[in-house]
Amino acid sequence: MEFTELYLQAKKATNPRKLSKTAQCGTVGAALLTDTGNVYVGICIDTACSMGFCAEHAAVASMLLAGENHIKKLIAVNHQGDILSPCGRCREFLSQISENNLDTEVMVGDNKVVLLKELLPYDWRNL
Template sequence: MNDFMQDKIWQILYEKAKSVINERKISPLMEVGSVGAAILTDKGNIYTGICIDTACGMGMCAERNAIANMLTNGENKIIKVAAVMPDGSSGTPCGVCREFMMQLGEGSEDIEILLSLEPLKTIRLKEQLPDWWGKNHE
């Protein structure tokens, strides 16, 4: 990643996450695309995902959808995560997404999460999931 991208990475992730938002009802029981997420990997690639809301709790948050996209493409190490809500604000990961990211393994505790673009505020996953239960499962 060059210096320009390093300086602008949160803006880039925010815009990528926002760009996949496309809220639509695709059946009486399924609505998708109200939230968008973008993740930056250690290889400098960005993967996106949208939320999938269903009946019976089968849906998936945008963050986990982006992670599935990353895994599908052969990567597994996240550096940064941004999610954008329907109103344009930054979304912080739910408990399931925090746990999902933590289970990706070594270095996951240092994943940086966007809380606010302006002013820029971020938080590390370990701060959102202190005293994580899985530490002894190396």
């Protein structure tokens, strides 16, 4: 599967909406492809007290629920269609789900793909 299809799935997942006075969701969607060829999608949840989570976390939760943990490709997209690089928390989270995920291809911009380990050049486990 190409990143074009993952992009479309992540973008389709976005649907910004207010949940309450202090929470909203759906401004970012993420899609990941596992080593077995399955795709999992998630959206972000933002709360005033920072208790929400990123779209990548939601996609990973779905993947783990299905019994998988090895990510081959990952992309996150905001509701306007911009490709987003994973935040530092997500980078670390993804790397700890499976050591193999350090070789995950991550789209960080238009036609720009890097390996997760390139986003974590000084990983604390390897120092």
